Amino acid sequence: MSAHTLTQIPTDGIVIEGLTKRYGKGDTAVDALKGVDMYVAPGEVVGLIGPSGSGKSTLLKCLGAVIEPTSGRMTLGQDVIYDNGWRIDDLRALRRDRIGFVFQAPYLIPFLDVTDNVALLPMLAGVPNRESRERAVELLSALDVAHRASAMPAQLSGGEQQRVSIARALVSRPPVILADEPTAPLDSERALSVIRILHEMAHRFQTAVIVVTHDEKIIPTFKRMYHIRDGRTHEEIGEGREIGATLNV
Amino acid sequence: MINLAGRDILHDGPKFVLTGLGLGLLIGVTLSMAGVYRGMIADGRALLDNSGAELWVVQQETLGPYAEPSSLYDDVYRSVLTVPGVSQAANVTYLTMQVRSDREDVRAMVVGMAPGPAGTPGWPPYLVSGRQVTRSHYEAVADIATGFRLGDRIGIRRHEYTVVGLTRRMVSSGGDPMVFIPLKDAQGAQFLRDNDAVLQGRRRTAQNPAFNRAGAPAVLDAVIASQNVSRSVNAVLVTLKPGVDQADVAKAIERWKRFTVYTRAQMEAILVGKLIATAAKQIGMFLVILAIVSAAIVAFIIYTMTLGKIREIAVLKLIGTRNRTIAGMIMQQAIALGVIGFVVGKIAATFWAPFFPKYVLLMPRDSLIGFFVVMVICVLASLIAIRAALGVDPAEAIGG
Ligand SMILES: Nc1ncnc2c1ncn2[C@@H]1O[C@H](COP(=O)(O)OP(=O)(O)OP(=O)(O)O)[C@@H](O)[C@H]1O
Ligand SMILES: [Mg+2]
Secondary structure (H helix, E strand, O other): OHHHHHOOOOOOOEEEEEEEEEEOOHHHOEEEEEEEEEEEOOOOEEEEEOOOOOOHHHHHHHHOOOOOOOEEEEEEOOEEEEEOOEEOOOHHHHHHHHEEEEOOOOOOOOOOOHHHHHHHHHHHOOOOHHHHHHHHHHHHHHOOOHHHOOOOHHHOOHHHHHHHHHHHHHOOOOOEEEEEOOOOOOOHHHHHHHHHHHHHHHHHHOOEEEEEOOOOOOHHHOOEEEEEEOOEEEEEEOOOOOOOHHHOO | OOOHHHHHHHHOHHHHHHHHHHHHHHHHHHHHHHHHHHHHHHHHHHHHHHHOOOEEEEOOOOOOOOOOOOOEEOOHHHHHHOOOOEEEEEEEEEEEEEEEOOOOOEEEEEEEEOOOOOOOOOOOOOOOEEOOOOOOOOEEEEEHHHOOOOOOEEEEOOEEEEEEEEEOOOEOOOOOEEEEEEHHHHHHHHHOOOHHHHHHHHHHHHHOOOOOOOOOHHHHHHHHHHHOOOOEEOEEEEEEOOOOOHHHHHHHHHHHHOOEEEEHHHHHHHHHHHHOHHHHHHHHHHHHHHHHHHHHHHHHHHHHHHHOOHHHHHHHHHOOOOHHHHHHHHHHHHHHHHHHHHHHHHHHHHHHHHHOOOOOOOOHHHHHHHHHHHHHHHHHHHHHHHHHHHOOOOHHHHOO
């Protein structure tokens, strides 16, 4: 099955082959991932679903370069980032420049206004403040929150905060976005709106997006999904249902 | 790049400023403590300067007259005047006691000054109002810190004095303001016996056959008269002729007259090194404790502020913020807290210094040292918080 998928892999997007992750050692060791194969093309939004404890967060952490896998291989675009114990040096720069994160809670920086929350990433990478803010405002407009650009995070609604955090994930145009239950705290209308935005942005910026979710409302929107069970992935074809433009927040 | 520390402080403004205020009061207390110590030294120097003396002749092998009791006969000054190089020599007495007035009693150092022209050693060198003592009895010049006013009637032992002049910065090494009265009055006050003691003394003398001789009644009268006249002073203040070496003259007086003589430098060493030394250690101990308390407070505040931001720090690390940037943010906040605290402390100390009963001298040098100590304390205190922040796992931002 995985061999079939692998034959179609172009040279960019996310490619994961035979990834395993073991927590701990000896008697107490837990094999959280037992062989994950996954491919996400640029511009594609792929769902990652599975029961609790199946290894979803573990997979995201491996991809997000915050924990080290035990074996296997991960490729981001043209670059191998992990290969059986070898990993690229600068994980911090990898996270900053190549990966966007969206979380269940938006985790905006409470002491920065909306614009600077988004502009922070390019600023950290050394882009001048003015240019960083211009990029931020541009994205905020695309995500329909430009009118809240100078508000503080605490003054935003949950849906607005989540859109700001998507803007933050997108601002340095990373080839990959990892979203961990991004719709969990939102009502169905807002949840669908967030997913629609992720689809639109993925298409617009040719970003490969992985969305971990339990959310029954949004599962039908994926064209393709990976089901993870007991540390192993199974590819599934989803309904790929269109989200109406009427679902504006 | 924007300043994360500054943004956080602005966002948390009131809490931060209140904390800085609290710390500032503590720093203010610390600066005042140092000021109290400097004030003691300044008082000691003022005491020596204002005495007008270059040499102090005191009882042999005492540290008198300020640090230990010292007693000399009041004619010693005459023979000191004959020593080559001596310009002026004047008796002086010092006695710290309660001085009564209509309003309230004041603890003061009563100085008995020898008769002579203005400028005689032991006299107040300048007056802020009124005149110097001109009569030989029952007039006084008081330091304004006593609260006395011109024309006030003040009581010293059994006698009443009129305040005819006011001076300032004339204090004892203990910080008590001075009251100047004529030497004879001061000798009386210092060695005054009550009437019963005088009568008993007379009776005892009269019973002594050696004094009470038949056929020579004048002997008894003379002995009794000599017993009731005080002939002691505490020191002789000496000024020298221009170009004379202090140490040479001091040595000459010591060798020839068998007294102990101190130069200005020796006197200062006695006051600062011996008299104030214990107080200085006491204050030093306070400074150390205050520094530790300040450090603990800064460390605690910065640590709690950092723990309150663990989630944000995890996110910052996840999205690729350098450790250096995060550590810098925390350290900048600690330093900002220190700067606010220092400014508040400096203002507070300056504001409340005049209200202290004794002289509080805030020296710019002490403030500068204080500032650097505060900065060092803040930086050290922030290290605990920085350690905690750098220990945060970026994986925490992703969660379970
Ligand atoms: N740090 C860790 N140390 C040891 N075991 C861990 C650690 N993190 C996760 N595990 C284990 O690895 C397995 C997979 O956990 P993971 O968090 O990836 O599951 P999940 O699919 O995200 O579950 P959920 O839907 O509940 O969030 C679980 O059995 C979990 O107990
Ligand atoms: Mg999870």
